[in-house]
Amino acid sequence: MNRLIIIGNGFDRAHGLPTSYSHFINDFWRNIKENYKKKEIKKIVFINDMYYRFLHFNPINNYLDFIKNLMDYCKEYNYQFDDSLQEAYIKINYNTPIFKFENNFFKLLNQRNSIQNWVDIENEYYKQLKKISKIENSNRNYLISKKDSNINLSIEDYRKEKVEKLNEEFDFVKKMLKKYLINKVNKVYDLERDSSIDNKWVSIYNILKPISIFNNEHKILDEFTSEVDREEIRNIFSTEDGEKKPTTQTFLLSFNYTKTIEKYVKVMRDSDLNVEYNYIHGEIGDLNNPIVFGFGDEMDEHYKFIERIDDNEYLKNFKSFKYLQNSNYNELLKYINSERFQVLILGHSCGLSDRTLLNTIFEHKNCRSIKVYYHERDEYDNYTEIIQNVSRHFNDKKVMREKIVNKALCRPFPQLQLPKKEL
Secondary structure (H helix, E strand, O other): OEEEEEEOHHHHHHOOOOOOHHHHHHHHHHOHHHHOOOHHHHOOEEEOHHHHHHHHOOOOOOHHHHHHHHHHHHHHHOOEEEOOOOEEEOOOOOOOEEEEEOOHHHHHHHHOOOOOOHHHHHHHHHHHHHHHHOOOHHHHHHHOOOOOOOOOOOHHHHHHHHHHHHHHHHHHHHHHHHHHHHHHHHOOEOOOOOOOOOHHHHHHHHHHOOOOHHHOOOOHHHHOOOHHHHHHHHHHHOOOOOOOOOOOOEEEEEOOOOOOOHHHHHHHHHOOOOEEEEEOOOOOOOOOOOOOOOEOOOOOOOHHHHHHOOOHHHHOOEHHHHHOOOOHHHHHHHHHHHOOEEEEEEOOOOOHHHHHHHHHHHOOOOEEEEEEEEOEEOOEEOHHHHHHHHHOOOOOHHHHHHHEOOHHHOEEOOOOOOOEOOO
16 A cells, blocks of 8 residues: 655645745735835836835835835825725826736735635636636626726637736746745755754654554554455555565655655655655756646636637646646656555645646545645644545545545644754
8 A cells, every 4th residue: 555645835834934825925015115126026016216105104014014004105195095906196097106016916816815825826817717718798898997908809809818918917926936935945944954853853754654564553444444455554564474565655746846855755765665756836946847836627617618718828827738748747647556545635725726636636546545634723723624625626425435534543744843044
């Protein structure tokens, strides 16, 4: 019985890395005073240098702080603050801006309270894509803003212009994310320092190891409903003299762009354990494995409608086409087709933006059990939230209930803090 370990952003967060969406977006606003004149920032927001003083009213730690400063500034000097746009102008005819967004998708991310995680960004992208695909002549005039000049375009050309703009803005947010991870994570935190003497590090290491008698997993048989599966694991645990132990393997499927897992891989390989790893969503700095950030739910009812539009611009950020740029997806398929396996979920929300891939794993005949390591904070934990998300990737709910390991057999994922690099 092999193991397929699905690793998401919560794995990096469990190592104390600032890789969440809130870390990224708050860092942008926290440093806006120093960065707003930079060329790349001007593609996201415009701040009139003649009226910059509002940036210094009060400390800015997030978008809400920024907007409050802007509102207070407008109130003090009797300037216009447009609450619907969350932009500010000197005159009511919008001809002298103090602050405005240049990237509408980035604007949406900041204004939507529902955007909490990376998966929410991908979901918002798809939501906007669907909205554009549904535009008809009857509602186009309602959607046209004061800044739209091509109002005489055909409905097809109008939609195409909109989807091209959405993709351009989405790509720029992706570039910002990549730069943030390089400068605020890779260059700051020591991902390679030996911390094997740390008890929490050892606890995580033991979770990642292949199924073995040496793992001290006393209740593992209860994590499987099939007697055939339990018998296979008993065979792994057999200690009869002269009997060759079955070889089991761990496959680490990382959805992260960081290399937090590689220190664990090195130690496992040094211990002659059978482990492989796969950055299914790419790696920062690897031209042969560029980062994958988009949407991956081809099971959605609206996807076929988008496909029938017969314009590849609509499919530009669907993950399935990104997976075909290298061998990562094929390597995953080879693994799940080879032997029975148990899935462990470590820090992945299992949201709909990865639905096609996760459905391929979860409903595969070789997937025998799905075990969640949940995040626990005070009296709250997210076990139920994760299994609810997992259930959405199943067409057969009976099979889903047979595979998901109940909470009594699951446990919280250990939390530790990786050190910063020494200067």
